[in-house]
Amino acid sequence: MNKNFVNSQIMTNEDLSGNITSPSIKSQLLDKLNVFVSWSGGSSPTGSLIIEGTVDGENWEDVGVTEPTISGASGTGFVIVDTAQMCWNNMRVRWAFTSGSGTLQCWIHGKNL
Numbered sequence: 001m002n003k004n005f006v007n008s009q010i011m012t013n014e015d016l017s018g019n020i021t022s023p024s025i026k027s028q029l030l031d032k033l034n035v036f037v038s039w040s041g042g043s044s045p046t047g048s049l050i051i052e053g054t055v056d057g058e059n060w061e062d063v064g065v066t067e068p069t070i071s072g073a074s075g076t077g078f079v080i081v082d083t084a085q086m087c088w089n090n091m092r093v094r095w096a097f098t099s100g101s102g103t104l105q106c107w108i109h110g111k112n113l
Helices: none
Strands: 005-015 030-040 046-054 075-081 090-099 103-112
Touching (some): 005 030
Antiparallel strands (some): 005 103, 030 075, 030 103
């Protein structure tokens, strides 16, 4: 059986010194979703990386997974989201800024059911 794959960079050189929201991606037909982040430069960004889902495109909720912790001047992290067990039509990644600065990259990888 041939599966279709999602492989997309949804954040490129985003400034971590403020709040950021990625574009949404269709998640309705994804079996699994891997969110990978990389950050560098600046002064040890502090905040929360939140993966959100929506059914109506307007009201977004935290999907309830443990997101990677962003700490230190640079690093990487990832989380696997079992989207087959969720009912979100779309998902996105949001950075809630607290302090510091840096640059963020974020990729989404997944496969269709």
